[in-house]
Amino acid sequence: MKGIILAGGSGSRLGPLTRSTSKQLLPVFDKPMIYYPLSVLMLAGIRDIAIITTPRDRDAFIALLGDGSKFGVTLDYVTQDQPRGISEAFLLCANFIGDQPVTLILGDNLFYGHGLSGLVRESIAAPITGATVFSCSVSDPSRYGVATIDAEGRAIKIEEKPANPTSNLAITGLYIYDNTVVERARSLTPSARGELEITDLNRTYLEQGTLKVTPLGRGVAWMDTGTPDALLESSEFVRSLQRRQGLHIACLEEIAFRQGWISQDALAAAVAGLGASDYGRYLAEISNAGR
Structure with missing residues (x-):
């Protein structure tokens, strides 16, 4: 299993903070934002990871993380000169993926909660056929990609920011795909905003009945840290938990040592x-x- 962290983009929602640095290098309480998605992959046992970033920020990521050996993983760096949609990640990383399945996580998403690692490990343990996306119940589903599922967790419908959602299950920024994902991404047509949309990619699996939606459950928190308010809320969340529990979230060296x-x-x-x-x-x- 290969892992990809999508940490490119301009971070325009966080301007002017992102004029001179990547969004994913900004602090979420006591550590850089990218530590959080990287910790999710590491806790799932994924050790061969590509980080997609901009040409401007590549050296800063290397200065922070190096080749990954200090965390017991192997890190490759892939540059993206312009953001052209989440699905472009698979085209940029086609050689890195090779003949393996792949887990993609967005670099500005924070996941935390009991059982999360088990859910991901379970999803990647068996031979990967099709796609698995992870959903989270939200109060404002019209802001997100939304999945409607049947009793067995198979997707019936997925919609992008629907005005009248038929479900409150938002699709999070964590995805597992079989090795057909690269060819599927190549077949996509850019949307009206000029991007290769992840919803369109997921629909190719939906149409074949191979898109599984796994709910994260009440015990798992999911946050998109891409706005000033969300960045502050995420920092407060991490600070509160660490002070109460005496344990650090997304401490990469600890994860590597304990594993x-x-x-x-x-x-x-x-x-x-x-x-x-x-x-x-x-x-x-x-x-x-x-x-």
Whole structure:
């Protein structure tokens, strides 16, 4: 299984914050935004990951994450000069995907909750045929792509920002596809706004009866951090949980260490490079405890 994080785009909804840096490098409380989607892939056991970014921001991502070895993963960087829709990710990463299935996550989406990793792991454990998207119940479905499903979780209908939605299940920015996704993306026609729409890609699976919708459930939070209000709300969410639980969300070195991807010596080396930050002190406690 390959993983892709789509972290390109102009971040116009966050201007002027994004005039000189990528949206996905902005902080969500105590860590860069991209740590959150990267942690979702890592917790699902996905270690071969491509990050799609802009030519301007590529070097900044490399400075932050390197080749991924300090997190026990392999990172490739793919540039996108202009945003042309989510489905373009599969065309840009066609060589990276090769003959494997792929999980795509949007770089400005934050997922957190009990059972999330299990849901994703379960979805990628069996041979991948078709597509799986993850839905979340929302109070304002007309703002999102919306799925209507049958009793077995198969999609009956998907609509993009419907005026009169037939469901309150919003399709989130987390998708799993079989290896036919690249050819399907190649067959798409750009929409009126000049983009290869993810809804159109999902419809190709829907028409064949191979689009599965997996609800995230009440215990999982999903946030799109692409506006100033959402960015602040996400930071407050992370801050509140970390202070209450004493555990850090999306701590990449911890995830890698607990999954046996990096050694205790590597964890100690990471601590040494983090100075006196709370993040560094948290990792130091884990390193010192040796667990």
